Structures are given as structure tokens and as C-alpha cells.
Amino acid sequence: MNLSTTMANSFRLDGREIPFQPGQTIMDAALAAGAYIPHLCHNPELAPHGSCRVCVVRVGGRLVSSCTAPAAAGLEVASDTPDIQASRRTILQMLFVEGNHICPACEKTGACQLQAVAYYTGMLAPHFSHFFPRRDLDASHPDYVIDFNRCILCELCVRASRDLDGKNVFAISGRGIDSRLVIESPTGKLGDSAFAATDRAAHVCPVGAILPKRGAYAVPIGQRLYDREPISQVGDVAANEGRARP
Amino acid sequence: MPLSSHEIINRMVTGLLTSRGHAPELLLQHLIAIQQACSHVPESAVDLLSQAMGVTRSRIRACIDFYAFLHARPRGDYDILFSDNITDRMAESEALRDQLTTRLGVRLDQTRGDGRVTVGLTSCTGMGDQGPAILVNGLAVTALTAARVDRIADLVEAGVPLEHWPPELFIVQDNIHRAGDLLRNAERTRPDLERFLALGPQAALGELEASVLRGRGGAGFTTALKWRICRDSPSDARFVVCNADEGEPGTFKDRVLLARYPDLIFKGMTLCAGIIGARKGYLYLRGEYRHLLPRLHWVLAQRRERGLLGRDIGGQAGFHFDIEIHLGAGAYVCGEESALIESLEGRRGVVRKRPPYPVVSGYQDKPTVVNNVETFLAAAQIIEWGSHWFRGEGTPQSTGSKILSVSGDVARPGIYEYPFGTPVTRVLEDCGGTGAQAVQVSGAAGVTLSPPEFSRTLSFEDLPTAGSFMVLGPDRDLMDMTRNFARFFAHESCGFCTPCRVGNRLLEALVEKVAAGKASAYDLEEMRRIGDLMRQASYCGLGMTSANHVRDILDKFPATFQRRLRPGSDFTPAFDLDAALAAARAITGRNDAGAHLEEA
Numbered sequence: 001m002n003l004s005t006t007m008a009n010s011f012r013l014d015g016r017e018i019p020f021q022p023g024q025t026i027m028d029a030a031l032a033a034g035a036y037i038p039h040l041c042h043n044p045e046l047a048p049h050g051s052c053r054v055c056v057v058r059v060g061g062r063l064v065s066s067c068t069a070p071a072a073a074g075l076e077v078a079s080d081t082p083d084i085q086a087s088r089r090t091i092l093q094m095l096f097v098e099g100n101h102i103c104p105a106c107e108k109t110g111a112c113q114l115q116a117v118a119y120y121t122g123m124l125a126p127h128f129s130h131f132f133p134r135r136d137l138d139a140s141h142p143d144y145v146i147d148f149n150r151c152i153l154c155e156l157c158v159r160a161s162r163d164l165d166g167k168n169v170f171a172i173s174g175r176g177i178d179s180r181l182v183i184e185s186p187t188g189k190l191g192d193s194a195f196a197a198t199d200r201a202a203h204v205c206p207v208g209a210i211l212p213k214r215g216a217y218a219v220p221i222g223q224r225l226y227d228r229e230p231i232s233q234v235g236d237v238a239a240n241e242g243r244a245r246p
Numbered sequence: 247m248p249l250s251s252h253e254i255i256n257r258m259v260t261g262l263l264t265s266r267g268h269a270p271e272l273l274l275q276h277l278i279a280i281q282q283a284c285s286h287v288p289e290s291a292v293d294l295l296s297q298a299m300g301v302t303r304s305r306i307r308a309c310i311d312f313y314a315f316l317h318a319r320p321r322g323d324y325d326i327l328f329s330d331n332i333t334d335r336m337a338e339s340e341a342l343r344d345q346l347t348t349r350l351g352v353r354l355d356q357t358r359g360d361g362r363v364t365v366g367l368t369s370c371t372g373m374g375d376q377g378p379a380i381l382v383n384g385l386a387v388t389a390l391t392a393a394r395v396d397r398i399a400d401l402v403e404a405g406v407p408l409e410h411w412p413p414e415l416f417i418v419q420d421n422i423h424r425a426g427d428l429l430r431n432a433e434r435t436r437p438d439l440e441r442f443l444a445l446g447p448q449a450a451l452g453e454l455e456a457s458v459l460r461g462r463g464g465a466g467f468t469t470a471l472k473w474r475i476c477r478d479s480p481s482d483a484r485f486v487v488c489n490a491d492e493g494e495p496g497t498f499k500d501r502v503l504l505a506r507y508p509d510l511i512f513k514g515m516t517l518c519a520g521i522i523g524a525r526k527g528y529l530y531l532r533g534e535y536r537h538l539l540p541r542l543h544w545v546l547a548q549r550r551e552r553g554l555l556g557r558d559i560g561g562q563a564g565f566h567f568d569i570e571i572h573l574g575a576g577a578y579v580c581g582e583e584s585a586l587i588e589s590l591e592g593r594r595g596v597v598r599k600r601p602p603y604p605v606v607s608g609y610q611d612k613p614t615v616v617n618n619v620e621t622f623l624a625a626a627q628i629i630e631w632g633s634h635w636f637r638g639e640g641t642p643q644s645t646g647s648k649i650l651s652v653s654g655d656v657a658r659p660g661i662y663e664y665p666f667g668t669p670v671t672r673v674l675e676d677c678g679g680t681g682a683q684a685v686q687v688s689g690a691a692g693v694t695l696s697p698p699e700f701s702r703t704l705s706f707e708d709l710p711t712a713g714s715f716m717v718l719g720p721d722r723d724l725m726d727m728t729r730n731f732a733r734f735f736a737h738e739s740c741g742f743c744t745p746c747r748v749g750n751r752l753l754e755a756l757v758e759k760v761a762a763g764k765a766s767a768y769d770l771e772e773m774r775r776i777g778d779l780m781r782q783a784s785y786c787g788l789g790m791t792s793a794n795h796v797r798d799i800l801d802k803f804p805a806t807f808q809r810r811l812r813p814g815s816d817f818t819p820a821f822d823l824d825a826a827l828a829a830a831r832a833i834t835g836r837n838d839a840g841a842h843l844e845e846a
Binding site for chain 2: 048049050051053054056062063065068070087090091094095097098128129153168170171172173174175176177178179182183184186188
């Protein structure tokens, strides 16, 4: 009986047996077992979101986002296959061209999850033509700067501020390709908001959109989070906060 | 002393809050009312609402930004929106639009200097049988002609208040050309609940189960099963929601059903409430159907007066139920049930994560039945006439009939009801769709049928449809249709997930590249590849279906794209060097041959 219960609570990810607890998603169980599924909008501290679609895996012939799909006994889950990696590359290319991502000149380079996941999936170029949107930069806050050019709409800051900080500093406004991150303050500026450097929301951005001031090059290029090991071994930016700035 | 505009807004917002309430789920309804009264939502109103409702300013602004009918900056006193579906365009809506903007001296979406008028575009307004159609301050004007456009321009210039405009401008026809069991029986079905009360909820659900009624919104989930799951989900409250956000381009049958049989639709909602144990119901009515509001409110009041809504309905102790109408504000995605629930709760219409499904955790995270207008109408009649009557037509998997909204190149556009299992050819014969080169079934997100497929049948097992049936005649260029759809989806994507948000914009650009004669065969493959990804990886049905039209054109009507490809080109870069010089040409005021890289 015990044995069959154990067997019943596992699924296979690329052939590897992954145990899970009832209520866990495929992503939860994979992360707990030390198996990497690339992702951007997911952070184990926050409720799953399912918006970036980078974590898609194939289950029963269909692509599902592993961060929202419940784990179930006996599932055959494919993740690291050429066709799924190709789908992820296309999704990443979409993210790259809809914003203004200037990796070589970005303070976050080497420690950016978007960049690291792109490397992981073998993305070599943005492929699509750039949208070159006109977006602002908000440097009104004494400790932090927001460069909206790099925002990928993962809503991690929105969720962290709402669910962990209890502040609701951020929201998503607009629709479709005009969706954008906005700030809750009379002026719409970060400096006039309740945002503080100690907020969890200040430490969950996977890209170079929410950046601490005066620390951009504290860690030299070449020694940054993903400079020596791939993201599949290092893990998320948020999980490494404080270990390898920026 | 006249009131300052700030005082007027203050009084208005206070009035709204007093009359309808402070609950955050009323936010969208308040914003719509303010937009109607002030032609925009002023910043001072945002502040007042934020304080009174305990909702952040950014969430209110986000709502205004999301819904097409809400604006942070003033529209004109007359806000005129042209329905921009392909069927409107086929009926020459563009020429009429140009005529009106010329007469009024305005540019699209730019409010005239004197604040009098704005002319813009909007997605299909559900008048495909009597287009071209417009909305004037939200009210539908149909069957537009050059003469009517002139008349409207005169009324605008003279500043005649909308309520004094000639009533014949606002006539909306029902155009029922073929009534089947459902429409015929509706005329003789009693609006009361006697039969339901006699049966009791258990037997009534059994009857519905035996009918095998499936949801008429297109997805086809078994209605009785949905109601049963909802009833059996443990909760202290449950809700009934009627989805009247008929936004799929080319469909208008719910408009007709709401105009003719509101009593029966409310009856269907009420017996659903009786079965699942709900005390509150919502009719989510698309903003484009605002003209139906007074009548719907009147019918609700009548039902309350007759004891068919309210407390102890039909004298049954504890059977309490009432219905409230919530308006949409121009967002196609809100037709998806969980986005609709978000919108009902006063937020941006972003699709929720599933599971949990609304039937377990829906409105206010309580078990919620969301059904289409036609489904409630069918349920009301099944309880009245029995499952046997309902199963009298259709196929074993698709019992009953389907009401179609037929538009486009046909002699008699309008409403047609057929038993499920009816072939497309039969519909084309009846409506006078002679020589059709294509039929777009189930809207822009549906399927483009080519003539060899016209023998296929309308049913869940072959051609599932929410009811839209747009016919493209022999002389049409399908390029116009696919451009229209690509634009539509890029406009209507909610923006939540990457494949839909970015993919639809990429597709739109590629379709335009083909239309401009600048694409190569490579671009066609690119469209297919992006479309495949959107279908597989999108978060909700909108993204999964929004590339269907491109794939269908590629597969079934390849010449539409092929004949526009740039000759002898394997690859054309997306970057257009000549177009990039446009800014320089504008600055220097040159447009001669020497200012171009290639001959125009």
C-alpha cells in the first residue's frame, strides 16, 4: 500500500522520475527535485502566474505551462526536447523585440534571467524585427531606478508588492501590445510611491527593469551570476539576491 | 452661480456611489457612467472613486486604459464609432467614414478642436445583418447610407441632443428569416416558473441532463454537468452569470434573443439559480448593446413585481434570487468566461488561470455558472417542454438546434435557426449566398471554409460554432478579410501572455507586408510558424485561435498571398530602407525620385 502510494505520487520529466506532493505543480515538483525548467514569470514565493509561457512543457501532446499545470501521477512530461526548446526560443525572441533590450550595454548583463534563459535555450539572435517602443525611465526614487524599456510584464514586482509587501506599488495598465507597468502614486513616479529598497518587490525583477542605484558595476562583468555557470545550475535571480549583485 | 466642473463631477460621483454602492466590483460600472456623462473619466473622478471604493488609483487608470470605451482624455460631445468588421467594410463603411470625417472636419480618433465630436473605429458591434453600423455615444445606428451620414453630420453640427435625434435612426431590426424549434416555441413558452416549481430542482436538472444540452457559446460543455458541479461545490454562495458579451465578429443572435425573449432568458437564469442554489445573478451585457438596457431593466422590474425574482420566489420559502445587469466597455476578451468574471468584479478583463474553473471558483471565488444567452433560453424551454421535445432534432452528440447570425454577401442576412447536423450548403441556399468563395464559420477565431468543405455540417462533432456565419462572395479579395482579422486580434489581445500579445502584432505586420507586395515565400512560412506557436503556447482561447484565419488562407486559399509576393525574392528584410527615409523626406519637403531608393 505504501509503496503504491509512493509510486502514485510521481511523474516522469524527460524520462526522470519526479516525486510530488498533492497540490504541487509540475514546476514545483521539478524545482524541488532539482530539475530545471526554464521560466521567467515564476517565483516559488509567489502564486503561479502562467503569463510568460517560457516554461511550457509537453504533456499528452499538448503544451502546458509547467508553473500552472498540476502534477499528476504517471504523467509523461517532455521539457528538454528540440521542438520545445524551439518554441521557447521563439517566445524569448518575442520578448526581446517587444521591448528595448540592449544586452551589451545593460547594467544587468550577466545577471539577467532573460539573457540567461535565452542562452540556455540556444537563442542566438532576436530574429524578429524590433518594435522599438518609446518607453520611459523613472529615476525619481532615491535608491532605485525603473527602466521600462526592459520590463517583460512578468508581474513579479506587482505580485510581490501586493502579496508579500502589502503595498500595491505596481499594476499593469493598458491592453495588448500597449500593456505596461504603472506605479501607484499621485504622480505615477516611483519616488512618490510607497516603494522602499527593503521591499521584496525590489528584489524579484528577473531583468534589468528595477535596478538599485549606485551598484550597477559592483560586480565586474565576467564574474556575474550567469557568467560562469548556466541558469540551469545557478537558479533564479531572485533566489541569488545578495549573493551575486547586481 | 454656476457649478465648477469639479463640483459637477464631485456631485455625480457621489450620486453614483450613493445609488449603486461602494463595492469595488462596481468600479467598471461607475467608470462607464462617468464616461457617458463627461465623455471621459476625469482625474478628479479617479481620485474620488479611489478614496470612496478603496481601490488604488493605478487600478482605476489601468481599467480606463484597458477598455476601449473608456478614455482618460475627453472624446467629443458626440463620440461616433464605426463598426470595423469585415462585413461593415464589405458594405462600404470606409467610404461613409471618410464622408463623415470630411463633413465634420475631423481626423480619426482626434477630438475636434471645439470638443463637439470624435470619430473612431471599433470592433464588430453586432449589427452584421444591417451594417454598416455605428455607435453614437454608445447607441447603435444601423444601415448607414450616404444620406444618413449627411443627416448625422447635420445633427452633430446643430448640436441636437442625442435624445432628440430622429428615432428612426436607432431602429434595430430582428431579421429572423428561419425559425426552428427554439425560436418558434419561445413565442408560446410561459415566462413564469410554474412548471419548474412543480418539477422541483432535482427533476428539473434530470430533464436538462436528458436533453444533453451543450453550451451554445461554442465550447459545447454539457450544461447539466456544469450546473451539477456548481451545485455540488461546497460554498456559502453561488452565482449565475449570463454571458451576453457577444463579441465574436459577425455574430448578433444574442442581440435578437435579448430583444425578443428577455423574459425567457431571465427565466432560464432563475431556474439555474433554483437548481444550483444561487441568490444572485448577473447579465453581462456588451456595451455595444446599450440600446437594449431600458427594456431589460423593465422586464426585470416586471419579474420582481410578479414574484419571479426577489425573495421566496413563487411562494417557495428560501428561494431568493435577483439579477443585476453589468455593462461591458469594449473588450472582446471578456467573452471568455473567466475574463468576463474579472470584468464583473470591476477589473481589467484578463483571463484567469485554470484550474480552478469558474464552476468551482468563479465570481468572488465562489462556484459560478457562466452560460451563453442562447443556452439559458434553451434551458428555460427544456424545463417547460421536456427533454424529449428538445431532442427531437439535431444529432446524438449535438442535440437541438443552433441559431446562426448570417451576414456578408447574401441576399437575406439575419437570423437562421437550424437543427444541428445541417450542412453549410443548406444555409447558403436559404440565405442566398450564391457563388460564395468562402464562409467564415464561428467568427474571426473560427474556420475559413472553402467550397469543397461546404458539405460539412454545423455540429459539435464537425463544425462547432458560436453562431457567426459570414459569407464572402465570388468577387471578394480574402486579403481584405485576413487583414481585418489580424488587426482585430492585435487590438483585442489582452496582453497577458507573450505568444498572443506579441504574436498577434507580428502576424499583423506580416499580413500587411504581404498586402503591400513586399513579402517573400519566407514570410509565409514565418506566418505559419508564429501561428503554430500561438496555437500551442498561448494562455487562453483568444491566442490559440487568433492565427486560424492565416493558416486557413495559407492552406486553402494560397493564391491570396502567393500572387502578392515580391517577384524573384527569396527573402525580404523586414527593415524597409526606403520607408526609413520617410522622416528625412518629410523634413526636407522632398518627394522626387532622387529622394527614394526605389521607384514607387
